[in-house]
Amino acid sequence: MDTEPILYEVKKTIVGQDALLERLLVALLARGHILVEGVPGLAKTLAVKALAGAIGGQFHRVQFTPDLVPADIVGTRVYHQHSGEFQVSLGPVFTNLLLADEINRAPAKVQSALLEVMQEQQVTIGRETHQVPKPFLVMATQNPIESEGTYPLPEAQVDRFMMKVLVGYPSPTEEFVIVERAIVTAAAGQAVADPERLVAMQEQVDRVYVDPALIEYAVRLANTTRDPAAAGLGELARYVSFGASPRASINLILAGRALAFIRGRDYVVPADVTDLVLDVFRHRLVLSYEALSDDVTADHILTKVMASVPVPDAPLQRAARP
Known part of the structure; x- marks a missing residue:
């Protein structure tokens, strides 16, 4: 489909x-x-x-x-x-x-x-x-x-x-x-699909393969927002009151699977995940008053977080599954 x-x-x-x-x-x-x-x-x-x-x-x-x-x-x-x-x-x-x-x-x-x-x-x-x-x-x-x-x-x-x-x-x-x-x-306009077809597409998205390296990448991003100092971003610590919740890493992988499907693949590549990081994470950061006074946005913080967390660069092949 x-x-x-x-x-x-x-x-x-x-x-x-x-x-x-x-x-x-x-x-x-x-x-x-x-x-x-x-x-x-x-x-x-x-x-x-x-x-x-x-x-x-x-x-x-x-x-x-x-x-x-x-x-x-x-x-x-x-x-x-x-x-x-x-x-x-x-x-x-x-x-x-x-x-x-x-x-x-x-x-x-x-x-x-x-x-x-x-x-x-x-x-x-x-x-x-x-x-x-x-x-x-x-x-x-x-x-x-x-x-x-x-x-x-x-x-x-x-x-x-x-x-x-x-x-x-x-x-x-x-x-x-x-x-x-x-x-x-x-x-x-005209309907080119129907709700039943959309549900079938959702089931296909559920079968899109995600390499464990990408899951680890999503988890590291979320953890870095919670403790920037541990990743060498101590200057950001005063701007973040609360980092991203576990829903951030879950939704990043779920959204990455859907984006891979839209792009015509049955496996996720790093670009499918990195393209969605800002959209999935920006509303989950609770910024401090200091961030508001210094005009520091969630996107600014996330850009630095992404730069500090290496993206999996090895070619991700679809693993053999039973």
Whole structure:
């Protein structure tokens, strides 16, 4: 099975944003979720909607606001007077692709309601547990330039996201094409896959081989963020309050497998892992106040960490497996 037709179909609608589209597909194939940070107008919503259309899946969008309650997300029990019984009304999380727009505008209790469905792929309403459809992807967005009326995401929830992707402005050439497409009637997109095919692709990704040297590399990266001084990066120690959790190394390998599959291989090479380190790790570092005052970002720290940890350079061959 090939992912190229899916990306080709999405790119009929989306100009540029290649990294975002690739990461979205990686998260979908690796059963992860993705947090996207970027200023308004960069086609974040359109990218998820176009991907849902290309895979023939359901798409729901929830605009997070301060007055949102958990029942607005997961659903609730409704009393029907005619039958005299309570019936469950399922919320918008029961979909294939859920866009949580401006997730940091909702209070903590709403963000917590999203935790179970992101981690367990299920929702509990009353005494009943309901499974969400497969495949299932949550893409959450947040606006980096407006902090008024927002609630910071708890570290426990941020850690549930496989990746955090930073979306930048398009190039002048890309923006020209965007404007050119905006002034004509867009052709309707078509589904080039279906949810069942996506689930089959996920199972294929599970069989992609990962050399133990790459697992060791991911673990060393995570450990270096927790104790920079042990790796000769003592100058970074005052900037990091807490390093990356074990979910960082797990998700780096899971995402690397998906990226290798997208690139047409059934084994992972070092580039599949190194290309994703910033996206998988940046939101898992808890920086100190000193880092904020010195304008030191997580990406700056991770770049130095990657430079200090040698990448496996021996050719990684697919091992014989029983």
